[in-house]
Amino acid sequence: MNGSRRIAGVELGGTKCVAVLATAQGEIIEQVKVPTTVPDETLPALQAALRGWWEPGGFDAIGIASFGPLQLDPAAGDYGYITATAKRGWRDAAVLQPLTDGFGVPVAIDTDVNGAAAAEGRWGAAKDLVDYAYVTVGTGVGVGLIVNGRPTRGLGHCEAGHMHVARLASDDWGGNCPYHGACVEGLASGPAIAARLGIDGSQVRSDHPVWDTVVEALAQMAQALICAAGPRRLLLGGGVLSDRPELITRIDGRVRTLIGSYLTLPDRGLVTPPGLGALAGPLGPIALALDATA
Structure with a gap:
């Protein structure tokens, strides 16, 4: 793809959305942020941002990266819908x-x-890999699982954040997921921590036992991903973890303990922060558009 081409993208998040205009090298030209309220308000505002870039200079492709679940089967009547x-x-x-x-x-x-996983594979901490996972722990727990260079499909996209995991013996809280109670998302997401403690996770002291639950849930999920799909690297980001790098270190250690010597794991770089940091989200739809038109 010619580097002079312009790519538009939209990242739909649980609390805010971002319309992005960028080059094919991932250099962001302009961004417009829109609160995630209701579809009839949020989507027209994003479309207006795209229209504002279209009329003066145009763009060559559009990528959409949205919270889910999404219907991604092009043959389905609700293709491109949040479900x-x-x-x-x-x-x-x-x-x-x-x-x-x-x-x-x-x-x-x-x-x-x-x-975000596609962006990390193109420009970030996974650009030398074809098997890896991007995990965001924030409003929910989302997993982008890349196998042989492509995101997994089948019944749908990866929903590992909703798997049930074994609980710590000292923890019998019922969880916060409206569908599964104490799944990984229901235990480790930002809303789960807030529902459990009555305060935002950013205000919770670092030695609070809730972090033991967060580490255990995410480590068990990571173990399952490694055993099932063999990602060579797991990139962990999102609001819950971004300001607490010690949790990523703990998760890495716990994953290694859970797997033991059964699999040969890399000495370094198994569980790490994303290489692009906060740019992984807005560059995600740009990477999707580039991958689709390569």
């Missing part, structure tokens, strides 16, 4: 057509975490 989300007002919301209608350029859509 069974816990986000109020967004269940069964169409996102692909309202954002891309009228532009007439190639379009790619995937989950926000698969987008």
